[in-house]
Structure formats: C-alpha cells, structure tokens
Amino acid sequence: MNLNRFEQLAWAFGADLGRWPLADREAALHLVATEPASAEALLAQAARLDRILNVTAPLPAPSRALRERIILAAPNARAFSLAWRWLAGAAIGATMAAACAAGLATGATVGAPALASVRLAVNADAGDEALRLLRDPPDLTEG
Amino acid sequence: MKSPGAEADDQLVLLAGRGDQAAIRTLVNSKLPRLLGLARRMLGDSVEAEDVAQETFIKVWKFARHWRPGAASFDTWLHKVALNLCYDRLRRRRRMTGEPPPDQVDEGPGPDRNLHAQDVGRRVSASLAGLPQRQKEAIVLCHYQELGNIEAAQAMGVSIEALESLLARARRTLRASLADLAADN
Numbered sequence: 001m002n003l004n005r006f007e008q009l010a011w012a013f014g015a016d017l018g019r020w021p022l023a024d025r026e027a028a029l030h031l032v033a034t035e036p037a038s039a040e041a042l043l044a045q046a047a048r049l050d051r052i053l054n055v056t057a058p059l060p061a062p063s064r065a066l067r068e069r070i071i072l073a074a075p076n077a078r079a080f081s082l083a084w085r086w087l088a089g090a091a092i093g094a095t096m097a098a099a100c101a102a103g104l105a106t107g108a109t110v111g112a113p114a115l116a117s118v119r120l121a122v123n124a125d126a127g128d129e130a131l132r133l134l135r136d137p138p139d140l141t142e143g
Numbered sequence: 144m145k146s147p148g149a150e151a152d153d154q155l156v157l158l159a160g161r162g163d164q165a166a167i168r169t170l171v172n173s174k175l176p177r178l179l180g181l182a183r184r185m186l187g188d189s190v191e192a193e194d195v196a197q198e199t200f201i202k203v204w205k206f207a208r209h210w211r212p213g214a215a216s217f218d219t220w221l222h223k224v225a226l227n228l229c230y231d232r233l234r235r236r237r238r239m240t241g242e243p244p245p246d247q248v249d250e251g252p253g254p255d256r257n258l259h260a261q262d263v264g265r266r267v268s269a270s271l272a273g274l275p276q277r278q279k280e281a282i283v284l285c286h287y288q289e290l291g292n293i294e295a296a297q298a299m300g301v302s303i304e305a306l307e308s309l310l311a312r313a314r315r316t317l318r319a320s321l322a323d324l325a326a327d328n
Contacts, residue, residue, distance in 0.1 A: 012310040013285065013292070021292045021303070049314060052324050053286055055263045056271070059183055062175045066193050070175065070200040074167040075160060075207065 001027035003035060007042050015047035146216075153212035160207030171200065174218075177288060178225055184283045185229040187272050195228045215297060222284065222298040233276065263324060270320045278313035281306055 006028060013020045017028055032039040158166035178199055182192035202224050210217070271279055277299070284295040285306075296306040 008307070008311065011314055012307045014314070019285065019289070019291075046314075049318050049321070050286075052263065052267060052321050053282075053317065056184075056267045056287075059176075059180045060189070062179050062196070063193075066179075066197065067171055067175065070171055070197055071167055073197075073201055074164075074171075074204050075162040 001031050003031065003038055003042075006031050006039055010042045010046040014050045015043045016050065149216040149218065150212070152217040153210065156203070156207050156210045156217055159204070160210060170203070174221060175200075178221065181222065181225055181283060181288055182229055184268075184271060184287060185226070185280065186232060187268075191232055195225055195232065198228050199225045216294065219290070219294045219297050222288065222290065222294075223300075226280065226298060266321065266324065267317075270317055273320070274313055274316060277301075278309050278316065281309035282313045282317070285310055 001024065005024075009020055009024055009028065017025055017032075020028060028039075032043075152170075155166045155170050159170055175196060179192055179196045182195040183189060186192050186195065199221065203221065271282065274282065280299055281295065284290045284298060285292065288295075290298065292303055292306055296303045299306065301309070
C-alpha cells in the first residue's frame with residue numbers, strides 16, 4: 001500500500017483502522033510503521049471529522065410501547081404448536097385417505113372378476129326365481 | 144465464514160420463528176435500538192422511524208421460520224429490509240411534496256456563534272440530512288451502524304468500490320460543511 005491509497009482509505013473509512021476493510025488493515029498498519037509522520041497526519045485529519053460525526057443529536061432509546069408492540073406481533077409458541085399439530089393431523093388424514101384410495105383401487109382390480117361372478121350369480125338366482133314364478137305361480141287366493 | 148455473533152443471530156431467528164419468547168425478546172432488545180437509529184438518521188423523523196422499525200420486525204417474524212443461514216448475515220439482511228422501507232417512505236414523501244431529494248448541505252451558523260454540544264449535534268444531523276441519499280446511507284451504515292464494508296455494500300446493493308467512493312464523497316462534503324467545527328477539534 002502506498003500513501004495515496006492510505007489517504008483514500010482514511011477519507012472513506014475514517015481514522016479507526018478497525019473500521020477499514022479487513023483486506024487492507026495489515027498493509028495499512030505496515031505503512032503506519034514505515035511512514036509514521038505522513039500516515040499519522042492523515043489519520044489525525046480523519047479523526048477530527050470522526051469526533052464531530054460522533055456528536056450527533058442523541059438518539060432516544062426505543063420506547064417500551066414500541067418494544068411491546070413488536071413483541072406482541074411476534075410468532076406465538078402455542079399458535080406454532082397448534083399449527084404443527086394441525087399439519088401433522090392433516091398429514092395423517094391425507095395418508096389414510098391415500099391408503100383407502102389405494103385399497104379401493106386394488107380391490108377394484110383384483111376383486112372385479114369375483115364381483116362379476118357374484119353379480120352373475122345374483123342375476124342367475126333372480127332369473128331362476130322369475131322363471132319358477134312364471135311356471136308355478138303362487139295361489140294368491142289362499143288365505 | 145460467519146462470526147460467532149452472526150451464528151448466534153441465526154439461532155435466535157430460528158427460535159423466534161418457533162415462537163420462543165426468550166429468543167424474541169433477545170432479538171428485539173439487541174436489534175431494535177440500532178434499527179431505530181438507522182431509520183431516524185435516514186428519515187429524520189422519530190414517528191416514521193418507529194413505524195419502519197416495527198414494519199421491519201413484522202417482516203422478521205414472517206420470515207423467521209424460513210430463515211436459512213446462508214452467506215449473508217441476519218444483521219445485513221435486517222439493515223437491507225429497513226433501508227428498503229426507508230426508501231419507500233422517502234419516495235412517497237418526494238411524490239407528495241414534488242421536491243427533489245435534498246442535495247445541498249447545511250450552510251452552518253455564523254463564525255461568532257458559540258456552539259454547545261447539542262448545537263454541534265444538531266449541525267451534524269442537519270449536514271447528514273443534507274447529503275445525497277446514497278452518500279448518507281453509506282455514512283449511516285459504516286460510521287453509525289458500524290457495518291463492515293462488505294456488509295454495508297451488500298445492504299446497499301452496490302460494489303465495495305462504489306461504497307468506498309460514496310463514503311469518501313460524503314466525508315469530504317461533511318468536512319467542508321462542518322469545517323468551522325473541525326478547526327476546533
């Protein structure tokens with residue numbers, strides 16, 4: 001680092017080397033050690049402005065009311081836990097619904113021929129009964 | 144790599160997102176004064192500054208649960224959010240008044256005026272308020288908020304070189320406008 005660069009940094013960041021970019025600090029310290037008169041004069045000039053800038057009108061502390069308003073707006077642990085419980089419940093419900101749907105689909109695929117046989121058997125039974133009724137109608141006059 | 148303070152912030156934010164009251168209070172106590180200071184210096188109005196601080200925290204609470212500790216620190220993110228809210232208000236103000244942003248620095252008092260510390264403070268505040276907006280931001284973030292150059296540049300969305308240039312111009316302007324005070328120091 002040369003004196004010109006040192007001056008630019010002092011102009012930008014002030015006299016406190018702790019506020020200078022990390023990458024430049026070591027070289028700056030080296031320059032202060034090797035050219036103390038020039039470097040310290042530049043730092044003294046920057047320090048005068050730093051001192052003035054530090055005398056700004058004092059900033060009042062945040063009011064209690066503001067603090068409380070902000071805290072009241074914060075997430076609530078109970079609401080968070082309820083939200084999680086709701087989500088967990090919803091997840092379980094969704095899983096169960098998915099399982100039911102899967103079961104129905106499986107049942108529809110695997111059990112379809114069996115259901116068809118039952119349907120045929122029922123239909124066959126109904127048909128036989130109709131035929132029997134046509135052949136041998138019951139005597140409705142009997143009391 | 145993050146500093147231990149930044150890592151502690153990440154933890155606090157995640158806990159706050161889960162509604163941990165101790166973490167919420169710790170975050171508010173540690174961040175609110177600086178945040179309010181930033182907004183007051185940027186806006187020059189204590190009521191608006193309180194609104195900005197509150198709105199910033201509402202955004203924090205909204206995003207806390209989804210906070211992903213990455214390259215940027217929470218502090219830098221917080222400053223960026225607050226700055227953006229300040230920009231919105233400054234833009235609104237400008238639209239309402241139709242005035243361009245103030246570019247002229249305070250002329251200062253006459254040479255025979257005896258200034259007390261409070262008066263000096265007011266002069267400095269007035270000179271800061273008179274800086275072009277980006278220069279003012281650079282000074283507020285680096286000098287008053289004590290952000291490092293990388294964090295300040297990130298918060299402002301500018302390069303490190305641009306930040307350095309803004310800072311140098313701001314300090315030259317301030318030194319010129321406060322020259323009578325600098326002579327006494």
